[in-house]
Amino acid sequence: AQKVTQAQTEISVVEKEDVTLDCVYETRDTTYYLFWYKQPPSGELVFLIRRNSFDEQNEISGRYSWNFQKSTSSFNFTITASQVVDSAVYFCALSEDKGAQKLVFGQGTRLTINP
Amino acid sequence: DVKVTQSSRYLVKRTGEKVFLECVQDMDHENMFWYRQDPGLGLRLIYFSYDVKMKEKGDIPEGYSVSREKKERFSLILESASTNQTSMYLCASSLYRALPNQPQHFGDGTRLSIL
Numbered sequence: 088a089q090k091v092t093q094a095q096t097e098i099s100v101v102e103k104e105d106v107t108l109d110c111v112y113e114t115r116d117t118t119y120y121l122f123w124y125k126q127p128p129s130g131e132l133v134f135l136i137r138r139n140s141f142d143e144q145n146e147i148s149g150r151y152s153w154n155f156q157k158s159t160s161s162f163n164f165t166i167t168a169s170q171v172v173d174s175a176v177y178f179c180a181l182s183e184d185k186g187a188q189k190l191v192f193g194q195g196t197r198l199t200i201n202p
Numbered sequence: 203d204v205k206v207t208q209s210s211r212y213l214v215k216r217t218g219e220k221v222f223l224e225c226v227q228d229m230d231h232e233n234m235f236w237y238r239q240d241p242g243l244g245l246r247l248i249y250f251s252y253d254v255k256m257k258e259k260g261d262i263p264e265g266y267s268v269s270r271e272k273k274e275r276f277s278l279i280l281e282s283a284s285t286n287q288t289s290m291y292l293c294a295s296s297l298y299r300a301l302p303n304q305p306q307h308f309g310d311g312t313r314l315s316i317l
Contacts, residue, residue, distance in 0.1 A: 096242070120303045130211075132245075132292065132308040139303060178244060182303075188233070188296065189260065190306060192244040 089114045091181050093193035100169055101201050108164040108196050110179030116140075120182040121155065121162045122190065127175045138162060169200045205229070206309040208293050214315045221280040223312050225293030232299050234276035235306060236260075236268065239290040251276055252299040283316045290314075 090113040100106050112121065123135040136146060138155050146153045150167045166173055176197045180190040209224035227234065233252050237245040237260075247260030249268040257268050265287060269277045276295075280287055290313050294306040 091244075093244075122305060124308075130290070130311040132294075134305040134307070137303060137305055180245075188299075188304060188306075189235075189247055189250060190245075192237075192246075194242055194244040 089116075089119075089181050089183065089191045091179050091191055091193035093177075093179055093196050095196045096194070097197045097199070099199040099201060102171060103168050105165060105167050106169050106198065108166075108177050108179075108198065110162045110164065110193060112160050112162065112179070112181045114181060114183070116183050120188070122180040122182065123153065123162075123164050124178045124180065125175045126178065126195070132178065135164075166198075171200050171202055174198060174200045206293055206295055206307050208291075208309040208312050210312050211310060212313050212315075214317060215280075215283050216317055217282075217284055219280075219283045221283050221314070221316075223278040223280075223291055223293075223314070225276045225278070225309060226274050227276075227295040227307070228274065229295070229297075229307075230273065231295035231297050231307075232273075233296045233306075234270065235294040235296075236266075236276065236278045237292045237294065238262070239292055239311070245292060248278065285316050288314060288316045 092111045119140045121138045124132040152165045154163045176195045178195045179193040182188045205228045235250040236248045251257045251270045267279045292311045293309045296304045296306045
C-alpha cells in the first residue's frame with residue numbers, strides 16, 4: 088500500500104529563515120508521481136510541483152526548491168528566506184501510474200512564519 | 203485557469219439528515235474526486251469518478267455515496283448524517299484518466315458540522 092509521512096506536524100520560524108519540510112513515501116510501484124500542495128488559510132489547495140519517479144533532478148523555483156532522493160524515498164521541500172505569506176499548511180502527496188491517479192496525502196505540516 | 207466550485211463554504215446539519223455537497227468544474231475534466239480533511243490525518247479519498255455515471259470507492263467510502271450525472275458536476279451524499287462526519291470536505295478534478303502525472307485542482311472546501 089502507498090503511504091506518505093510528514094513527520095513535522097508544525098514548524099514555526101522567524102521571517103527570512105530557511106525552512107525544510109520533510110516528506111517520506113512508501114510505494115511498491117516503480118513508476119509514480121510526487122506532488123506538493125500549499126493550503127493557505129482560505130482553504131483551497133494550491134498545486135506547487137510534481138515530480139516523476141524517473142526524474143531525480145532537483146528543482147528550484149524562486150525561493151522554493153525540492154530535493155527528490157529515491158534512495159531514501161524522500162521528497163523534501165525547502166523555502167529560502169521565508170516570508171509571512173508562506174504561512175500555510177503544506178501537503179506532500181503520492182500518485183500511482185494507473186487509473187484515475189488517486190492521490191495519497193501526508194498528514195500535512197503547518198508552517199508559521201513570524202515577522 | 204481551472205475553476206472548481208463547491209456550493210457552500212459552511213454548512214450545519216442535524217444527525218440523520220440527508221446531506222448533499224455539490225461540486226462543479228468548468229474545464230471539461232474527466233476525473234473528479236471527493237476528500238475529507240481532518241487534523242492530523244491529512245486528506246483522505248472518499249470517492250472518485252472518471253466518467254459520467256461512473257464511480258469508484260476511495261479509502262473511506264462508508265456512510266457516503268456520490269452521483270455524477272453530468273461531466274462537470276460531482277455530488278457527495280451523506281445518506282444519514284452522523285456527528286463523526288463533521289469535517290472539511292474538498293472536491294478536486296484532473297484532466298484525463300489515461301494521462302498520468304496530472305495535478306488535481308481543488309475547490310475552496312465545505313466545512314460541514316453535524317449537530
